[in-house]
Amino acid sequence: MFYAREFAGGEVVRFHMARTVLGQPIYVGTCFWIPGAGVMVDSGPSHRGAQLRAALKDARLEAVLCTHGHEDHVGNNALLGARCVAARGMRVPARLPLYRRIAWGLPKSGAIEAVGDGFEVGEWEFRAVPTPGHAPDHLAYWEPSRGWLFSGDAALGLLRYGFRDEDIHAYMASLRRMRDLRPEVVFPAHGPVLTDPATQLSAQLTHLERLEREARRLAAEGAAPGAIARRLLGFNGPLGLSSGGEFSKRRLIEGLLRGGPG
Numbered sequence: 001m002f003y004a005r006e007f008a009g010g011e012v013v014r015f016h017m018a019r020t021v022l023g024q025p026i027y028v029g030t031c032f033w034i035p036g037a038g039v040m041v042d043s044g045p046s047h048r049g050a051q052l053r054a055a056l057k058d059a060r061l062e063a064v065l066c067t068h069g070h071e072d073h074v075g076n077n078a079l080l081g082a083r084c085v086a087a088r089g090m091r092v093p094a095r096l097p098l099y100r101r102i103a104w105g106l107p108k109s110g111a112i113e114a115v116g117d118g119f120e121v122g123e124w125e126f127r128a129v130p131t132p133g134h135a136p137d138h139l140a141y142w143e144p145s146r147g148w149l150f151s152g153d154a155a156l157g158l159l160r161y162g163f164r165d166e167d168i169h170a171y172m173a174s175l176r177r178m179r180d181l182r183p184e185v186v187f188p189a190h191g192p193v194l195t196d197p198a199t200q201l202s203a204q205l206t207h208l209e210r211l212e213r214e215a216r217r218l219a220a221e222g223a224a225p226g227a228i229a230r231r232l233l234g235f236n237g238p239l240g241l242s243s244g245g246e247f248s249k250r251r252l253i254e255g256l257l258r259g260g261p262g
Contacts, residue, residue: 001025002051007185007193011036012148014187015055017048019103026103029072032150032187037124038062040082041141041150042189046075047105053079062121067152068135071096071107073189078110085115087128087137099242115139126150131178133171134163140178147184149197154178157191158207160233161240162252168208169259175205212256219257229253 001018013033018025031042031052038060044052053076066074066086074092077084092109118127118141126141131154141150154174162168178186179201186194186201194200211232218228229249240248 001028002048002055004055007187008146008148011146012187014193015044015052017044017052019045019047019105027072028190029104030189031073033059034124035059037121037126039119039121039124039126040064040080041126041187042067042073042152043076043080043084045072045104046079046108049076049079049108052076056080063119065115065119065126065139065141065150066090066112067140067150067154067189068138069093069109070135070153071100072104073152074109074112075105075107077112078108084110084112085119086112087130087139088114090137091135097244097246099244118142129177129181131174133167133169133174136167136170138174140174142181142183147182149178149181149183149186151178151186151188153189155186155188155194155201155204157188158204159252161236161247161249162255164246164251166251166255167259168252168255172205172208175201175208179205208256211252215253215256225253225257226250 001020003016005014014030016028016030018028029045031044033040039062043064061082064077064082064084066084069090069092090112092107115128126143129140129142131138131140134153138154140152140154183197186197214232215228233249236248
């Protein structure tokens with residue numbers, strides 16, 4: 001699956017990408033093209049690289065701004081042949097579990113430069129906003145003159161799953177940081193574009209705060225994380241099961257119980 005959708009009168013183009021099974025997408029990811037600036041935010045998974053390169057074949061591409069090093073975000077960096085920037089020392093996984101190789105493909109990330117405080121081209125300014133949690137080196141990109149925030153995986157809706165190595169309390173702090181910017185539109189890598197960010201980011205944060213309170217209450221009563229996850233979130237879906245426990249509802253509960261309150 002590969003298709004494009006325009007926002008802001010064509011000033012932002014969102015490319016939707018997924019591998020399909022029996023005609024159904026496994027897990028849809030996106031990246032963003034800002035043609036006026038000649039900038040991509042992320043480059044998507046490698047298994048849709050040919051379609052992405054074809055869509056951009058006549059484009060002037062100044063840079064790819066990487067939010068973080070996961071394979072569905074840096075998969076086509078090298079293929080696009082443009083300058084790629086990210087947080088200093090951004091990590092790209094050298095090895096992937098089988099389910100992630102199937103869902104996204106192996107990344108072709110190429111050389112990556114440190115973005116520093118951000119990236120400017122012409123009238124466009126993309127400020128780098130540290131938003132750790134989903135990954136320790138995660139960045140969002142803030143275009144203040146237009147009120148646009150490209151949030152990568154720092155705003156993933158009402159979370160029901162977590163990864164083993166996520167810092168969910170840092171993720172919650174990043175939600176607050178992004179909300180405090182007062183963006184007019186948030187462009188996330190997964191899920192719908194947020195057109196009422198103040199309300200929608202607050203709802204995501206409130207959901208996690210409520211979930212944490214309930215999880216801590218049940219843990220104090222002696223419930224184990226797996227039992228808490230089943231009670232509060234239900235059983236894992238196909239992706240949670242296929243990940244072998246790396247990505248699951250239990251991991252989210254474990255993250256909420258770990259460390260101090262969010």
